[in-house]
Amino acid sequence: MAAAPDLLFRTLADPTRRAIFERLCREGEQTVGALTMRSGVSQPAVSKHLGALKQAGLVRDRHEGRQTHYSARPGALNPLIDWTSQMAGFWQKRLDALDDLLKRMDQ
Amino acid sequence: MAAAPDLLFRTLADPTRRAIFERLCREGEQTVGALTMRSGVSQPAVSKHLGALKQAGLVRDRHEGRQTHYSARPGALNPLIDWTSQMAGFWQKRLDALDDLLKRMDQ
DNA sequence: TTAATTCATAACCGTTGAGTTATGGATGAG
């Protein structure tokens, strides 16, 4: 089994964490403090979520003085896109096979 | 926040469950017994996973005698595709805005 | 230097969830 989709799915499964990632995608780079503001959870919780996102390769961090700026890395979503395409592909393949069979029976 | 991606991410986050879904995509309809065979877990565990997949709309079941056949419903992956596209879209949008800004500064 | 701010880590707690065994209902076989 592919390891990349696994970590991505696990990381994005949590709503709070996914919301943080979404904000970074929508609005670009943010400090931990800014993210904590409207996250609904405490600052340590946000830091832990950011750590998880970073480990999954979904965000990068940039230190500037005593602030840490986080930004999304959308390229990290590629394994997810690949996985879904593959699943859809399998489906289509089997549909085509069925189509072939029906056509052959039709003759 | 959209509720559809949430359930999908949560449901697909578990490796065992995702493996079952993958098998159904690859090989088409399967009985619970057949799925249990190579799943590595007990039959009740498989039944629970199938229940979760069904509740997420990822599979459908068809009763035939004392067997239950499950099959994947790849259309259920659409919200996931939409979500990833949206995230990538936000990213692209901000890139474009930056591009515009640079072009205007260039004059 | 002292005080305040920003973030990360540690330690802990409660909940969630994936796994198990046990069991029962429904269907098919003999």
Next chain:
DNA sequence: CTCATCCATAACTCAACGGTTATGAATTAA
């Protein structure tokens, strides 16, 4: 009818995880 098979549900256990408060390291301000 009786027995075996297939699946789902119940009840339980245990680990993982998301949240909290407490604390400390690093940086900026006074």
